[in-house]
Amino acid sequence: MNPPCARCKKIVYPTEKVNCLDKLWHKACFQCEVCKMTLNMKNYKGYDKKPYCNAHYPKSSFTAVADTPENLRLKKQSKLQSQVQYKEDFEKNKGKGFSAVANTPELERIKKNQELVSNIKYHEEFEKSKGTSAAACERRHSNDIPQYNVQPEKHRGELPSTHDRKLKTGYQQHQEPQSQDYTPPAAPCAPPPSTGKRFRAVYDYAAADDDEISFLDGDLIVDVQQIDEGWMYGTVERTGDTGMLPANYVEAV
Structure with missing residues (x-):
């Protein structure tokens, strides 16, 4: 039986x-x-x-x-x-076409990827603009140093010579535009706070493709965004690497 x-x-x-x-x-x-x-x-x-x-x-x-x-x-x-x-x-799933109407999990993952790429591009432009603002602040600070007009000591009642009058007049003409163009330095902008979720790895994982990240058991993963039921996108805080990771290898903090 x-x-x-x-x-x-x-x-x-x-x-x-x-x-x-x-x-x-x-x-x-x-x-x-x-x-x-x-x-x-x-x-x-x-x-x-x-x-x-x-x-x-x-x-x-x-x-x-x-x-x-x-x-x-x-x-x-x-x-x-x-x-x-x-x-x-x-x-097995590589090369499969998508319908323009069907909203499949793979299509949702691609849309999320595009949003993340645009977000990364925004942060790169923000860092560049922050560096330009810091250089402008430094130039303005150097222009803010006071200048002193040093004149040779004259005896009381003695009139300045023609050469001294020309030197003083030229120096003042050179210094006046700097005082008129001066503007107070702008305060540096702080980077926007992170709004992503935080997860902790419960297993070791080695990246199997270029768009994935590797991590060790116990690593903290920040700025995590859900792509589908099996995959996420985030950054390993220890290494700074950003990419995709399997959802069943991490747990929420």
Whole structure:
């Protein structure tokens, strides 16, 4: 007699069974206990004889003794598997056309990307204008230094010579336009405060494409904006890198 499925308790036939964790499952029933994502023999993680995906695998605190070479090898292998899965999905969806009417998640991600690029362009122009304002302030400050008209000492009752009168008249004509053109220096503008959300990384992640960012467990990611259910856009505060990141590798602060 065929045994029942460990999840739905229905009969499992040989053509659709998955034998794992000392139990039998339907292929469609072999899912993560938290997010219900369908798993296979390559990407599942077992805990207490229950299947989990990589993102929702129960965390355990490891001591220095528990970090054996075997555990480090398994951690590296799971990280490589997640990158391979992302590459496969990317190659599968690359080159697909979009309808001008359909509002797909991919189209929403492209729109968000364009908004972020325009925001970055605005900040670059703001930094340039701030540098120009600082240079103008410095020039005005140098022009603000008082100038003193030094005249040779004359005896009482002695009239100034023709050469002294010409020198004094030319010096005053040279100094008068500076006092008329002087304007008080403008106060430097402070940069606008950050309004994005802040997230903290709960796993290490290595960028698999040019528009992604790498980070370590515990890194703080600022100015985060949601692109779709699986991806976000933000900046790693430790490195200053800006790009896309997977949503299931971070948690809100």
